[in-house]
Amino acid sequence: xxxxxxxxxxxxxxxxxxxxxxxxxxxxxxxxxxxxxxxxxxxxxxxxxxxxxxxxxxxxxxxxxxxxxxxxxxxxxxxxxxxxxxxxxxxxxxxxxxxxxxxxxxxxxxxxxxxxxxxxxxxxxxxxxxxxxxxxxxxxxxxxxxxxxxxxxxxxxxxxxxxxxxxxxxxxxxxxxxxxxxxxxxxxxxxxxxxxxxxxxxxxxxxxxxxxxxxxxxxxxxxxxxxxxxxxxxxxxxxxxxxxxxxxxxxxxxxxxxxxxxxxxxxxxxxxxxxxxxxxxxxxxxxxxxxxxxxxxxxxxxxxxxxxxxxxxxxxxxxxxxxxxxxxxxxxxxxxxxxxxxx
Amino acid sequence: xxxxxxxxxxxxxxxxxxxxxxxxxxxxxxxxxxxxxxxxxxxxxxxxxxxxxxxxxxxxxxxxxxxxxxxxxxxxxxxxxxxxxxxxxxxxxxxxxxxxxxxxxxxxxxxxxxxxxxxxxxxxxxxxxxxxxxxxxxxxxxxxxxxxxxxxxxxxxxxxxxxxxxxxxxxxxxxxxxxxxxxxxxxxxxxxxxxxxxxxxxxxxxxxxxxxxxxxxxxxxxxxxxxxxxxxxxxxxxxxxxxxxxxxxxxxxxxxxxxxxxxxxxxxxxxxxxxxxxxxxxxxxx
Numbered sequence: 001x002x003x004x005x006x007x008x009x010x011x012x013x014x015x016x017x018x019x020x021x022x023x024x025x026x027x028x029x030x031x032x033x034x035x036x037x038x039x040x041x042x043x044x045x046x047x048x049x050x051x052x053x054x055x056x057x058x059x060x061x062x063x064x065x066x067x068x069x070x071x072x073x074x075x076x077x078x079x080x081x082x083x084x085x086x087x088x089x090x091x092x093x094x095x096x097x098x099x100x101x102x103x104x105x106x107x108x109x110x111x112x113x114x115x116x117x118x119x120x121x122x123x124x125x126x127x128x129x130x131x132x133x134x135x136x137x138x139x140x141x142x143x144x145x146x147x148x149x150x151x152x153x154x155x156x157x158x159x160x161x162x163x164x165x166x167x168x169x170x171x172x173x174x175x176x177x178x179x180x181x182x183x184x185x186x187x188x189x190x191x192x193x194x195x196x197x198x199x200x201x202x203x204x205x206x207x208x209x210x211x212x213x214x215x216x217x218x219x220x221x222x223x224x225x226x227x228x229x230x231x232x233x234x235x236x237x238x239x240x241x242x243x244x245x246x247x248x249x250x251x252x253x254x255x256x257x258x259x260x261x262x263x264x265x266x267x268x269x270x271x272x273x274x275x276x277x278x279x280x281x282x283x284x285x286x287x288x289x290x291x292x293x294x295x296x297x298x299x300x301x302x303x304x305x306x307x308x309x310x311x312x313x314x315x316x317x318x319x320x321x322x323x324x325x326x327x328x329x330x331x332x333x334x335x336x337x338x339x340x341x342x343x
Numbered sequence: 344x345x346x347x348x349x350x351x352x353x354x355x356x357x358x359x360x361x362x363x364x365x366x367x368x369x370x371x372x373x374x375x376x377x378x379x380x381x382x383x384x385x386x387x388x389x390x391x392x393x394x395x396x397x398x399x400x401x402x403x404x405x406x407x408x409x410x411x412x413x414x415x416x417x418x419x420x421x422x423x424x425x426x427x428x429x430x431x432x433x434x435x436x437x438x439x440x441x442x443x444x445x446x447x448x449x450x451x452x453x454x455x456x457x458x459x460x461x462x463x464x465x466x467x468x469x470x471x472x473x474x475x476x477x478x479x480x481x482x483x484x485x486x487x488x489x490x491x492x493x494x495x496x497x498x499x500x501x502x503x504x505x506x507x508x509x510x511x512x513x514x515x516x517x518x519x520x521x522x523x524x525x526x527x528x529x530x531x532x533x534x535x536x537x538x539x540x541x542x543x544x545x546x547x548x549x550x551x552x553x554x555x556x557x558x559x560x561x562x563x564x565x566x567x568x569x570x571x572x573x574x575x576x577x578x579x580x581x582x583x584x585x586x587x588x589x590x591x592x593x594x595x596x597x598x599x600x601x602x603x604x605x606x607x608x609x610x611x612x613x614x615x616x617x618x619x620x621x622x623x624x625x626x627x628x629x
Contacts, residue, residue: 215480219466222467222469225462229460289466
C-alpha cells in the first residue's frame with residue numbers, strides 16, 4: 001500500500017506516473033515483442049551447437065533443418081491462429097492426413113486430374129476446420145473436446161478411406177509432387193515447399209498484424225467478453241479462424257506429399273503435439289491473445305535445430321526429447337511471468 | 344449545448360416540496376420529440392420474475408441522468424432494454440423522437456449510443472489505440488486499405504491520442520501501451536474515452552466506479568463532467584450516492600422493477616434518496 005501525499009493526480013498525471021524497474025522493462029519488451037525470446041534461444045543454440053560441432057553451421061545441415069521444419073512449421077501456423085483465440089487444435093495432423101489421403105487417392109486411383117484432386121483435398125481440409133469451428137461456436141463445446149473428438153473421427157475416416165495404404169510418388173501426378181522440387185539457393189539445398197511455407201507464414205503474419213480481422217483474433221483470445229461488448233462478432237471470428245486453420249492444414253498436405261514423396265496415413269500423426277510445442281516455444285500464450293507467427297516459425301526451427309544440434313553433439317535420443325520438454329516448460333513459465341507482472 | 348432549465352420545469356419541485364420527502368412531484372413525462380431518449384411502459388420479464396414493470400424514462404439534451412436503485416430494482420434491466428442488450432417484452436423506446444427497435448447492442452451502437460460496462464470491457468493485451476478502435480478499425484486509404492485491408496495504425500493512434508487529450512487526459516504519450524499495464528482507473532478512462540469519442544447521441548456508464556479507488560473514482564467523475572461540457576448527455580448507473588449527487592442533473596430512482604420517482608440533487612438529499620430507494624418513504628403519486 002502506498003500513501004500518496006501529493007494533490008490528487010489527474011488521469012493524465014496517472015498515465016505519466018509509470019514506474020518501471022529493469023525487470024519490468026524486460027517484461028514489457030517481451031510482451032510487445034513476443035518473438036524476442038525464441039529468437040534469442042535460437043541464436044544461442046546455433047552458437048553453442050556450432051562450437052560443439054562445426055558441422056552444424058554448414059549449409060547442408062541448415063538445409064536439412066529448413067526442410068524438416070517446413071511441414072510442422074506450416075501446420076503450426078494454423079495452430080497459432082487457433083491458440084491465439086485461446087483454443088487448441090488436436091486434430092491438426094488428422095485433418096492434414098485426411099486432406100492428403102483424399103488428394104492422393106483421388107488422383108492415383110480415381111483418375112481425377114491432379115489440380116482438381118489437389119483442390120478437392122484442400123477444400124476438404126478447410127471443411128474439416130469449418131466443422132471444428134461450428135462445433136466450438138454453435139454447440140459451445142471447449143475446443144479441446146471438439147478437436148479431441150474430430151482427431152479420432154478424421155483419423156478413422158482417413159484409415160477407412162485409404163484402407164491404411166500409402167500412395168507412392170510415382171502413382172501421383174506431377175502437381176501433387178510439386179512441393180518436393182529441389183533447387184539450390186547459393187550453397188543451400190531447398191525445396192519448393194520450404195519457400196511456399198515461408199510465403200504462407202509471411203501472408204498470415206501480415207494479416208494478423210495489419211488487418212482488422214487479425215486484431216479481432218487477438219481481441220477474442222485476450223478477453224472474449226470485452227471483444228463481444230466492443231461489437232466484434234465473436235463467433236464469426238472463431239469460425240473463420242478454425243476454417244482458415246483447416247485451409248492451412250489442407251495446403252500443408254501438399255507440402256507433406258512433396259517432402260515425404262508419399263501420401264501415408266502414418267505420417268505426421270504426432271503433429272498436434274509437435275505444433276503445440278512449436279507454438280508454445282515460440283512465445284504464443286496457450287491462454288490466447290498473445291504471440292504470433294514469427295515466434296511460431298522460430299519455435300519450430302528451435303525444435304529441429306535442437307534435434308539435429310544435439311544429435312551432432314552425440315547426445316542420446318532420449319536426452320533430446322528431455323531437452324525439448326524442458327524448453328516447453330521454460331517457455332510457458334516465461335509466458336506466465338509476462339502475464340503476472342504488471343506496471 | 345448545455346442543460347436548459349426549461350427542460351426540467353416539469354420536474355422542478357416547489358420551495359416547500361424540496362425540503363419534504365414524500366411530497367415530491369411524480370415524474371411528469373416529456374414529449375419524446377424534446378428528448379434525446381424516451382422510453383414508455385418498458386416491460387421485461389424473465390419467466391415469473393419481473394425485471395422492469397412498465398418503466399418510463401426521459402433523457403434530455405446535455406444532462407447527466409443517474410439511475411439509482413437497490414440490488415434487483417431493475418437498473419441494469421432498464422439500461423439493457425434501452426441499449427438493445429435485452430429486448431423488452433412491451434413498451435416503446437424513442438431516440439430523438441423516433442421510435443427505435445434495437446435487436447442487439449450493435450444496433451444501439453450504430454445509432455450513436457455508447458455503453459461503458461462495469462467489467463472494464465477492454466482487451467488487456469491490446470494497446471490503448473487498438474482498444475479505442477476495437478470493433479471499428481479504420482483502414483488505410485487507397486489500395487493498401489481496399490485491397491490489402493491494411494489498418495491505418497498511425498492515424499488511429501494519433502486520433503486516439505487526440506481523443507484522450509480532449510478529455511483532459513493530456514499527457515498520455517504512448518498510445519501503443521498495452522492496457523493491462525494501466526491501473527483500473529486508467530483502463531476505465533480508456534473505456535470512457537472510447538465511449539465519449541464515438542457516441543453521437545449519448546453515453547451510458549454502468550457502475551463505472553464500482554471497481555475503482557477513491558482517487559480513480561474522482562478521475563472518472565471528472566471525465567463525466569468533461570463529456571457533459573461537450574454537450575453529450577450521460578446516463579450513469581451507480582450505487583454510490585455521493586458520486587451521483589456530485590455529477591447528476593436528475594436522478595431516476597428505480598425500485599422493485601418500477602420507478603419510485605425522479606428527483607434532482609437540489610430537491611432532495613442523498614439520505615432522502617436512499618429512503619425513497621429503499622421504500623422507507625415514497626414520492627406521492629398524483
